[in-house]
Every structure is written in structure tokens, then in C-alpha cells.
Amino acid sequence: MGAVPSDIEIARAARKQPIFEIGAKLGIPAESLVPYGHDKAKISPDFIAAQKGRPDGKLILVTAINPTPAGEGKTTTTVGLGDGLNRIGKRAIICVREPSLGPCFGVKGGAAGGGYAQVVPMEDINLHFTGDFHAITAAHNLLSAMVDNHIYWGNALDLDLRRITWKRVMDMNDRALRQIVGPLGGVSNGFARETGFDITVASEIMAILCLATDLKDLEARLGAIIVGYRRDRTPVFARDLKADGAMAVLLKDAMQPNLVQTLENNPAFVHGGPFANIAHGCNSVVATRTALKLADYVVTEAGFGADLGAEKFFDIKCRKAGLSPSAAVIVATVRALKMNGGVAKPDLSQENVEALRAGCVNLGRHIENLQKFGVPVVVAINHFSSDTEAEVAAVKAYAAALGVEAILCRHWADGSAGIEDLARRVAQIAEDGTARFKPLYADDLSLFSKIEKVAREIYRAGEVTAERAVLAQLRSFEEQGYGHLPVCIAKTQYSFSTNPDLLGAPSGHVVPVREVRLSAGAGFVVAITGEIRTMPGLPRSPSAERIRLNAEGHVEGLF
Known part of the structure; x- marks a missing residue:
């Protein structure tokens, strides 16, 4: 077999079907689709509401080992598995997140799958798509403007300028904006105060959009956002500023799931995109729920490794949306496992079974963790051409010793034909009905105990530390009636610990919680650990240096 073309070359050569034909496969009439060109569309809320009485299909989660520079291919495997299930005669839909411009122009360069397992139109999905992220950015910053405007016109709500928690956002990586002072320039511009920017995918509004069930729920959640506190420490909500209605208007279209297709013309929902290292890392509840009504199988992903994405998928999304997954797939590569075993990136193409076995502890830890949620697990070995038979056999043997099957997948090079074995196994597990899903912790546990539970049982930490002020803040959240909320821990994606350089399966480490934030509208408490940045x-050398238009006006450099 010859060399596989680049992702963008494959995507550009795709024979896409008109989006109305993709919708027709799911029983969505043309009048229920709002087209954005010929190859993408939004699904109308009326059609979604009409599906409520239908039975649900099986929900399959795709997660992964901790990411490494060697590559794992979680989204690629999600897309490939969806295609594979359709290939073996199952009615399947893929549900994935929308990429953020920050990592597209920063490190990753794109996030729509890879090889012959992609969602298309690839350039559109990775860039402005249907404008959802821009709407979220606008809604967030509208609230920011209304906070400052309220203060300028007399501050009737008595907001304490030292305790305003609502920042601004933009969908780009820009460390210079993390901490700023504004507004400056005198009386006509308002009152100077310290503030800053987060990336759009870390906005509470992104989380709200992804957890809201409909427009009414969306507006109620927007109104419940806490923008800051008065001098007596009582919260001021977005609804107090009368901002919730206008914010909902800006987000009206963004709430509708986006329908696109895979290279093999199978339906895919691409909607919402919170990061898993700083947010909850899952696509929207409305997209997932809608897909479950329209298909026998819904394949979705959770961001980064299973210690972040899968834990938050289970403990936040599934808990809040009443979802019950039937199976989980952990994606691993021989290369990444060797890197966890101490092999440097330049040497990954050389066979090293001993290092591979040593690095398999990372995979083993994730398998053990997922089993705590009562969901059956299968391992997908995402194939690279440098993998040897002995290395693949070693991964299969390691997984088998833990009672789990590991299956070699060649979807990147061969599309759905290369992932049939995994598709059949996943379908078998799902149909067996052995899943007994349960969250890791109960609602009535204290907030700090919930953080400790995740840190000790998933990260395998020996201790969780927090300054007295952080503990006092958590107690204050509980006194305000938010103690029942789940926790969303912001942590590096590269390690089970808070040290990104500590690979493998470390245990006994310390997890320092340096800040906590209440996302009252989204419905969780964020605990920020280590050096993680929102x-x-x-x-x-950002990817932006290599992204450009060629002589034909086509995008180059996205991958």
C-alpha cells in the first residue's frame, strides 16, 4: 500500500453527499434542517422536541490513555468506530466536539479525525464552522459589558469591585490577556479594576450550552451565572443584571446541533467544545440525546485521557443528563505506550517490547479506573506502520491479563474496513447489557470530599492540599446551597498527577488545589490544580506559522 495522503488532502478529495441526503438517512425531513451551504446544517428544535417519546439507542464512549507527543488518535477512532458500526449493518451516529481556534493555531492544527476516518468539511469544522463559538464568545462578553455598565451607572446591586468573578473570553491562545487591569482612561471609561481573559472553551457559557436541554433550560442556566459578590458576600447573578434574555437570544441558533458527515457519508453531530483539562470536555447533551433517539448506536468521545474526559463524562454529563453508557473504548497506541515506558520520541519507531510493557501501566490504570464506573471496557490499538507483531501481541497480552480485550484497528489507513473487529466487539458488549453504570461519588458528599474522591481513586494521589481560603470558599458554596453539585477538576492532561512530566502510572503524589470557582449556571464547581491555565x-512554534492559503486558494497546514 502506498503512502496515505495528508488529512487535508483526503478531506478535500471526499465525495460528500448533500446534507439533506445525510439528514434523510436519519429520518430528518428537509424542512427540519437549517442548511449552512451544501454540506452542513443545524437541526431544528421542533424536530428535536418531537423525538422525545422514541426509545434510546446504545451510548458508546471513546476515551484514551494520557496524551503524548507520539499521538493516540481518539477522535480518529471515534469516527472510525462510527463508520465501522455502520459498515456491519448498525445504524450509528458519531457525536464529537467542535474544535477551538486556540489549539488549531497553537499546537494541534485541527481536530476532525485523521486519515480515512474524518468528519468533513474539515476546514470549516476547524475554523468558523456554523459560528457557535463566536456566539458563545459574544454572549459571554455581553454579560461582561453589562457588569461594567451597571457599575458605571451607579452600581445599584452594590457589586464589590474586588470580588467580580466574571472575566472576558476569546477563542484564541493569548497568555498576555490572562491578567489585565481595565478600564483605564478616566471617569468616562468607568472604574479601574483587575480582570482578565479566559479562552472561550473555558467559559461557563460553553459548559451551559453543552449541558442545557432546551432553550428554556438554557435561559434559566444563564440567569443563574454568578458574576461576582457584594460586600456582604452575597452573590450577584446574571438575571439580576437582566442579561439572561439577551444572552439566550445570541445563543438561540448555537443551541441547535450541527449535522455533518464522515468521509464514508455517515451522519455525525459536531456540537459544543469544552476542553477536558479546564472544563468538562464533552459535546452537547442536546446533540447526544437527539442522536440516541435517531440511531441504534451513538459513538461519542470525551476529551484527553480517561482520568479527565471519561471521569467528567460520567460524573458530570451522564449524572446531569440521565445518560447510561453501554460500553467504553480506551484508545492506545504502541508508540504512546513506549513513550510512557521511557522511550524518547525519535526512537519510537524501533521495536522495544520491554519499554512497551513498562508503559502499559498507564493503560492498565485507565482500565481499572473505568471499571469503577460499572461500564465494560475494550481497548482499541490505533495502528501505526512502525508497530511490530511482538509489540501488538504484548499490548493484547497485558490487556487480557486485566480481563479486557485489546483489538488492533487500522481505520486511519483503511477506513471502516480496518475497524470491523472493534465494531463487532463493541456491538456485542452493548447488546449483552452488562453495563451497570454508576457515578464515582454521591451528590451528598462534601465538595472537598468529592475532589478528594476523584484525586485518590482516579489520579491515585496520596494527598489533596488546599489553602485555608480555598476550603473556606468551598464551605461558602455549600452554605449557599451548591454542595450537591459535582466537581470539575482542572488538571494537566499529560499525567495522572499535576506534573505533566510524570508519565506512566504515578501514585502517592500531592494534588494542590489552588483555586475554586462556582459555575452555578452550568451546575458544577471547578477546582483548579497545579499550573493549569484557563x-x-x-x-x-505555533501551528499558525504553517497554516496558509495556497495558489488555488485552498487552506494548507491544518491536519
Whole structure:
């Protein structure tokens, strides 16, 4: 077999079907689709509401080991598995997140799958798509403007300028904006105060959009956003500023799931996109629920490794949306496992079974963790051409010793034909009905105990530390009636610990909680650990340096 073309070359050569034909496969009439060109569309809320009485299909989660520079291919496997299930005669829909411009122009360069397992139109999905992220940015910053405007015109709500918690956002990595002072320039511009920017995918409004069930729920959640506190420490809500209605108007279209297709013309919902290292890392509830009404199988992903994405998928999304997954797939590569075993990136193409076995502890930890949620697990070995038979056999043997099957998948090079074995196994597990899903912790546990539960049982930490002020803040949240909420821990994606360089399966480490934030509208408490930032910076050589238009006007450099 010859060399596989680049992702963008494959995507550009795709034979896409008109989006109305993709909708027709799901029983969506043309009048229930709002087209954005010929190859993407939004699904109308009336059609979604009409599906409520239909039975649900089986929900399959695709997660992964901790990400490494060697590559894992979680989204690629999600797309490939959806295609594979359709290939073996199942009615399947893929549900994935929308990419953020920050990582597209920063490190990743794109996030719509890869090889012959992609969703298209690839350039559109990775760039402005249907404008959802811009709407979220606008709604967030409208509230920011209304906060400052309220203060300018007399501050009738008595907001304490030192305790305003609502920042601004933009969908780009820009470390210079993490902490700023504004407004400046005298009386006519308002009152100077310290503030900052987060990236749009870290906005509470992104989380709200992804957890809201309909427009009414969306507006109620927007109104419940806490923008800051008075001098007596009582909260001021977005509804107190009368901002919730206008914010909902800006988000009206963004609430509708986006329908696109895979390279093999199978339906895919691409909607919402919170990061898993700083937010809850799952596509929207409305997209997932709608897909479950329209298909026998819904394949969805959760961001980064299973310690972040899968835990939040189970403990936040499934808990709040009443979802019960039937199976979980953990994506691993021989290359990434060797890197976890101490092999440097330049040496990953050389066979090293000993290092591979050592690195398999990372995979083993994720398997053990997922089993705590009562969901059956299967491992997908995402194939690279440098993998040897001995290495693949070693991964299969390691997984088998833990009672789990590991299946070699060649979807990147061969599309659905290369992932049939995994598709059949996933379908078998789902139909067996052995899943007994349960969240990791109960609602009535204290907030700090919930953080400890995740840190000790999923991260395998020996201790969780927090300053007295952080503990007092958590107690204050509980006194305000928010103690029942789940926790969303912001942590590095590269390690089970808060040290990104600590690979493998570390245990006994310390998890320092340096800040906590109440996302009352989204319905969770964010605990920020270690050096994690809610506004990333660009790397020394960002992908933006290599993204450009060629002589034909086509995008180059996205991958």
C-alpha cells in the first residue's frame, strides 16, 4: 500500500453527499434542517422536541490513555468506530466536539479525525464552522459589558469591585490577556479594576450550552451565572443584571446541533467544545440525546485521557443528563505506550517490547479506573506502520491479563474496513447489557470530599492540599446551597498527577488545589490544580506559522 495522503488532502478529495441526503438517512425531513451551504446544517428544535417519546439507542464512549507527543488518535477512532458500526449493518451516529481556534493555531492544527476516518468539511469544522463559538464568545462578553455598565451607572446591586468573578473570553491562545487591569482612561471609561481573559472553551457559557436541554433550560442556566459578590458576600447573578434574555437570544441558533458527515457519508453531530483539562470536555447533551433517539448506536468521545474526559463524562454529563453508557473504548497506541515506558520520541519507531510493557501501566490504570464506573471496557490499538507483531501481541497480552480485550484497528489507513473487529466487539458488549453504570461519588458528599474522591481513586494521589481560603470558599458554596453539585477538576492532561512530566502510572503524589470557582449556571464547581491555565499560551512554534492559503486558494497546514 502506498503512502496515505495528508488529512487535508483526503478531506478535500471526499465525495460528500448533500446534507439533506445525510439528514434523510436519519429520518430528518428537509424542512427540519437549517442548511449552512451544501454540506452542513443545524437541526431544528421542533424536530428535536418531537423525538422525545422514541426509545434510546446504545451510548458508546471513546476515551484514551494520557496524551503524548507520539499521538493516540481518539477522535480518529471515534469516527472510525462510527463508520465501522455502520459498515456491519448498525445504524450509528458519531457525536464529537467542535474544535477551538486556540489549539488549531497553537499546537494541534485541527481536530476532525485523521486519515480515512474524518468528519468533513474539515476546514470549516476547524475554523468558523456554523459560528457557535463566536456566539458563545459574544454572549459571554455581553454579560461582561453589562457588569461594567451597571457599575458605571451607579452600581445599584452594590457589586464589590474586588470580588467580580466574571472575566472576558476569546477563542484564541493569548497568555498576555490572562491578567489585565481595565478600564483605564478616566471617569468616562468607568472604574479601574483587575480582570482578565479566559479562552472561550473555558467559559461557563460553553459548559451551559453543552449541558442545557432546551432553550428554556438554557435561559434559566444563564440567569443563574454568578458574576461576582457584594460586600456582604452575597452573590450577584446574571438575571439580576437582566442579561439572561439577551444572552439566550445570541445563543438561540448555537443551541441547535450541527449535522455533518464522515468521509464514508455517515451522519455525525459536531456540537459544543469544552476542553477536558479546564472544563468538562464533552459535546452537547442536546446533540447526544437527539442522536440516541435517531440511531441504534451513538459513538461519542470525551476529551484527553480517561482520568479527565471519561471521569467528567460520567460524573458530570451522564449524572446531569440521565445518560447510561453501554460500553467504553480506551484508545492506545504502541508508540504512546513506549513513550510512557521511557522511550524518547525519535526512537519510537524501533521495536522495544520491554519499554512497551513498562508503559502499559498507564493503560492498565485507565482500565481499572473505568471499571469503577460499572461500564465494560475494550481497548482499541490505533495502528501505526512502525508497530511490530511482538509489540501488538504484548499490548493484547497485558490487556487480557486485566480481563479486557485489546483489538488492533487500522481505520486511519483503511477506513471502516480496518475497524470491523472493534465494531463487532463493541456491538456485542452493548447488546449483552452488562453495563451497570454508576457515578464515582454521591451528590451528598462534601465538595472537598468529592475532589478528594476523584484525586485518590482516579489520579491515585496520596494527598489533596488546599489553602485555608480555598476550603473556606468551598464551605461558602455549600452554605449557599451548591454542595450537591459535582466537581470539575482542572488538571494537566499529560499525567495522572499535576506534573505533566510524570508519565506512566504515578501514585502517592500531592494534588494542590489552588483555586475554586462556582459555575452555578452550568451546575458544577471547578477546582483548579497545579499550573493549569484557563487561558493557554501559544507554543514557541505555533501551528499558525504553517497554516496558509495556497495558489488555488485552498487552506494548507491544518491536519
